[in-house]
Amino acid sequence: xxxxxxxxxxxxxxxxxxxxxxxxxxxxxxxxxxxxxxxxxxxxxxxxxxxxxxxxxxxxxxxxxxxxxxxxxxxxxxxxxxxxxxxxxxxxxxxxxxxxxxxxxxxxxxxxxxxxxxxxxxxxxxxxxxxxxxxxxxxxxxxxxxxxxxxxxxxxxxxxxxxxxxxxxxxxxxxxxxxxxxxxxxxxxxxxxxxxxxxxxxxxxxxxxxxxxxxxxxxxxxxxxxxxxxxxxxxxxxxxxxxxxxxxxxxxxxxxxxxxxxxxxxxxxxxxxxxxxxxxxxxxxxxxxxxxxxxxxxxxxxxxxxxxxxxxxxxxxxxxxxxxxxxxxxxxx
Ligand code: ACO
Numbered sequence: 001x002x003x004x005x006x007x008x009x010x011x012x013x014x015x016x017x018x019x020x021x022x023x024x025x026x027x028x029x030x031x032x033x034x035x036x037x038x039x040x041x042x043x044x045x046x047x048x049x050x051x052x053x054x055x056x057x058x059x060x061x062x063x064x065x066x067x068x069x070x071x072x073x074x075x076x077x078x079x080x081x082x083x084x085x086x087x088x089x090x091x092x093x094x095x096x097x098x099x100x101x102x103x104x105x106x107x108x109x110x111x112x113x114x115x116x117x118x119x120x121x122x123x124x125x126x127x128x129x130x131x132x133x134x135x136x137x138x139x140x141x142x143x144x145x146x147x148x149x150x151x152x153x154x155x156x157x158x159x160x161x162x163x164x165x166x167x168x169x170x171x172x173x174x175x176x177x178x179x180x181x182x183x184x185x186x187x188x189x190x191x192x193x194x195x196x197x198x199x200x201x202x203x204x205x206x207x208x209x210x211x212x213x214x215x216x217x218x219x220x221x222x223x224x225x226x227x228x229x230x231x232x233x234x235x236x237x238x239x240x241x242x243x244x245x246x247x248x249x250x251x252x253x254x255x256x257x258x259x260x261x262x263x264x265x266x267x268x269x270x271x272x273x274x275x276x277x278x279x280x281x282x283x284x285x286x287x288x289x290x291x292x293x294x295x296x297x298x299x300x301x302x303x304x305x306x307x308x309x310x311x312x313x314x315x316x317x318x319x320x321x322x323x324x325x326x327x328x329x330x331x332x333x
């Protein structure tokens with residue numbers, strides 16, 4: 001049975017850099033508070049007041065990955081698109097990306113698993129590749145958070161955390177012994193669905209969105225920050241250990257772990273929970289904020305360059321996010 005190799009990664013973030021200091025102009029916060037609680041110094045947001053498609057960010061990231069791999073868009077046999085911030089309720093952005101890439105007929109599936117979206121998407125793509133359904137799959141995580149957060153003091157706990165961006169991974173079947181995705185591990189616990197969620201617009205309401213929902217802030221994401229924090233620091237090490245155990249490996253075997261970039265303090269607790277050295281964990285949330293489904297591919301792309309990940313190295317991915325959902329994957333590079 002073939003395995004899934006990550007052939008190339010591409011990333012894209014908008015040019016606009018929003019510093020913590022800039023946020024202090026619209027809400028009561030401070031650079032010191034944000035850095036101390038989250039580690040974030042700045043994030044990239046699309047230009048204010050300008051329409052930018054989520055799938056345009058994804059297209060930019062995909063084109064960079066294609067150039068690195070030496071592939072053409074027509075080489076892609078299927079698209080897996082992870083996002084919590086799609087441009088429309090339907091159809092999913094996978095279809096819009098299909099059109100932008102000019103590959104009509106190529107299937108596109110959208111994954112709605114928030115911060116765990118990239119790993120859930122990897123599990124889907126990996127299953128397709130293993131059973132021989134497709135040999136070359138594009139997996140992309142892309143988010144535009146900046147148009148969906150309350151940048152007044154009311155929304156400051158959420159607004160300071162999130163950034164816009166996209167990361168794309170080109171996946172290909174490999175028969176090389178030992179290489180590729182070793183396993184993926186997925187979990188969810190919907191009892192916590194409303195502890196990190198965006199209530200409206202929603203199809204259960206008549207109408208789906210109302211002026212009251214907008215003025216009362218029900219259209220903005222809400223988060224029980226401390227609850228999210230406590231679950232994230234437990235579940236991420238646990239699910240990473242699950243992956244290692246399944247493959248008869250231990251934390252010492254890892255070249256590097258790419259934790260979903262939720263919050264620097266969460267990553268530090270994950271590191272402690274897995275008893276990893278500093279050089280075994282890669283973080284870049286300081287410059288991008290939390291880009292949700294895009295955070296792992298953006299960090300992985302940088303880690304490949306900065307940490308010199310080479311053929312044969314063991315790379316761990318783990319995530320936790322809204323749902324609650326959590327997931328891990330092990331990749332032999
Ligand atoms: N600037 C200044 N003060 C703030 C801000 C802000 N941006 N946000 C909240 N505060 C205030 C609160 O109002 C509160 O004030 P009070 O004491 O007068 O009531 C005070 O700071 C402390 O608030 P807490 O919520 O207790 O602060 P905490 O230390 O828990 O930090 C944070 C909040 C950063 C959200 C933290 O809970 C956290 O990191 N949680 C994890 C959430 C996360 O990572 N989410 C990412 C999305 S999900 C994911 O990717 C896993």
